[in-house]
Amino acid sequence: MNITYNSVKTKVSGLFQSSLFKNSSWGIISQMSQTLFLSLFFVILARMYPTGIFAKYIVANAIYQLVTAFSTMGLSQWFIREYMHTEDKPKMISKFIKMQIYFGLIFYAVNICLAFLLYGDQFTRVLIILMGVNVIFDNLINGIKSLNIANFEQKKTAIILTIESVLKFVAGCVLFIYPFSIITLSVILIAIRFLTLNLFLVIGSSNMITIKTLWGCSVSYFDLKAMVIMNWAFVIIGGVSIINWRMSNIIISKVLTAFDVANYEISFKIFSIAQILPVVISTSVFPLLVKHYSKHDKGDFFAFYKKMHVYYLLFGWLAYTFIYSFSNKLIPLAFGNAYLNNAEYTRQMFLTILVFPTALLQANVLIAMKMEKQDMLFNIIALVVNLSVCLLGVLYIKSLAVVNYSIFVSFLVFHIAQDILLLSRKMTTLLSVLKFYIISAAFTGGYILLSKAINPYILFTLTWIITLAVTFAGNKLQYTKPAILSKSMSR
Known part of the structure; x- marks a missing residue:
């Protein structure tokens, strides 16, 4: 003890x-x-x-x-x-x-x-x-x-x-x-x-x-x-990340209504609050990634990245489940009954938070490895996907939902492109990548289905008690195995 x-x-x-x-x-x-x-x-x-x-x-x-x-x-x-x-x-x-x-x-x-x-x-x-x-x-x-x-x-x-x-x-x-x-x-x-x-x-x-x-x-x-x-790659990386979000405002103002502009901005403002934690932590994580990568032995760099990946992933799940359960109560309370239906739009936008934190981490990893040109290319691909889906969708389906889903699709494509590159650099394994998408999809889908039958307060609390317990047990097992192996080898 x-x-x-x-x-x-x-x-x-x-x-x-x-x-x-x-x-x-x-x-x-x-x-x-x-x-x-x-x-x-x-x-x-x-x-x-x-x-x-x-x-x-x-x-x-x-x-x-x-x-x-x-x-x-x-x-x-x-x-x-x-x-x-x-x-x-x-x-x-x-x-x-x-x-x-x-x-x-x-x-x-x-x-x-x-x-x-x-x-x-x-x-x-x-x-x-x-x-x-x-x-x-x-x-x-x-x-x-x-x-x-x-x-x-x-x-x-x-x-x-x-x-x-x-x-x-x-x-x-x-x-x-x-x-x-x-x-x-x-x-x-x-x-x-x-x-x-x-x-x-x-x-x-x-x-x-x-x-x-x-x-x-x-x-x-x-x-x-x-x-x-x-450094033109940094110029494009810095610009594209904002265009992905802010061009939507301009498209909505030209094609949809002023009320849609306001609804989008409210959803984005709430999303901005959610992304604070990973963005702020990344300002400290990035210099440490650079420091670890500068060492001859890259073991610390790989270990640090994998540990951060788990934390970023859990945060994405936490933010999504919180918004899914409580947005319909919190948004009208804050912004008034005029925006009573905004909760559905905010839930749509928050699909992006499932991949945003880990995409941010992986972007920092690539830049620390001086692969900003590849990261720039992925940003451009994501922007093209976002604008294409958004413009085509809004022309045929005049709904704010199209804009929110187009952002999610673009970030998903961005994340997949990063995964492919990290796989080629042996920074991760195919099994790890597949587990990320399958478990995330199962976790999100299961939460949505259960929310139809279980009280949101009970569901949210139980989900995170179980999730943190499983994560902690998994980490404990991971650190225990090497110790057991080393003891058996010494015998």
């Missing part, structure tokens, strides 16, 4: 001391608090503004996020990977940040062009142009966030972004006392983002970024061109 207690105590102590736990815990705590305030802010907007105005705000936000995805040129992961090995870190930081400033200015101009090309409505154009100002600020903030990840200092990023989320929530609360237009709100949000940028420059950059160092750093047109050409 004492041995068991001591071993558990040692494992818990080791967990709390690990860099993965320290950095991820700060990110998770921060993201949870941000999510709380930003979700409340979003709920306030959905309740305070008419659906038509709210839908236009969503469209403007989608355009801004779409442009932002490309404005960083997808260089964050490249910077984190290269920063860990470069000797002249100050020079690399200054050059990276200055490039982000230039890219931000260029893509703000792109944002303005899209406002006039895509929409004839003057109100929507003004919203797109106003919100697009954040592209410039976001690029600088993204650069400093990447620096903090590379230095394992996510704590700074967490504190600053939490402050920003609180300020946005306060701005939303003012609407109850003094209602104002969505244009005025957009100006206030720009001011808050500018304040966030200044906090990042003063607190978040560890004095590694100053006006003097940026001014002294020379970045020419040819430097920008060379950087993009050398």
Whole structure:
């Protein structure tokens, strides 16, 4: 008993001391608090503004996020990977940040062009142009966030972004006392983002970024061109992941109704909350994958990947079962009876969470192995699948369900393509891949069937008691076998 207690105590102590736990815990705590305030802010907007105005705000936000995805040129992961090995870190930081400033200015101009090309409505154009100002600020903030990840200092990023989320929530609360237009709100949000940028420059950059160092750093047109050409795979990876989601907003706004735009955004907002945990943990997992892969012996790299794969898989199941059981109660409670039927759309979208976490992990594995071009190709294939299924489906079946299912199909194709490559690199086995899909399908299908006969609270609780017990027993058996084998061999 004492041995068991001591071993558990040692494992818990080791967990709390690990860099993965320290950095991820700060990110998770921060993201949870941000999510709380930003979700409340979003709920306030959905309740305070008419659906038509709210839908236009969503469209403007989608355009801004779409442009932002490309404005960083997808260089964050490249910077984190290269920063860990470069000797002249100050020079690399200054050059990276200055490039982000230039890219931000260029893509703000792109944002303005899209406002006039895509929409004839003057109100929507003004919203797109106003919100697009954040592209410039976001690029600088993204650069400093990447620096903090590379230095394992996510704590700074967490504190600053939490402050920003609180300020946005306060701005939303003012609407109850003094209602104002969505244009005025957009100006206030720009001011808050500018304040966030200044906090990042003063607190978040560890004095590694100053006006003097940026001014002294020379970045020419040819430097920008060379950087993009050398790392064009990252540019596409960074952009495609956002296009997969945000192009749907534009398609819906053109083909379906304003109410469908609002419904899609509510489902996506809930999905965004669910993906926080794997995304935040990935910011700490990725540098560790790079570190393990740099070693001559790749045993630690394989073991770390397999362990993370189990955790990511379980999270996907947990998120899906929770939404399937409780979305019909929680969504009307949060957004009002106007969105009473949204639960079904959210359940459809959450099929993607079954493959999203492990696809994210496998994408990080490929980039750590310097196979970003293959990952880029998979992203392009997924985008083509998504847009093809979505456009064809919406033309013949004018339903939001088509959009949600097209996203799921695209991520499924993306995951399968990754599996095939990892199989060829002997990172996994065919049996493991088949078990992933068969068990996931059986788990999901079984849960859906049982939900028709069992109370959702009882079903959810029992499902996760059994699932965690089986997982724990499996891990225990896995670690016990080598010990038994080693004892028998010593005899």
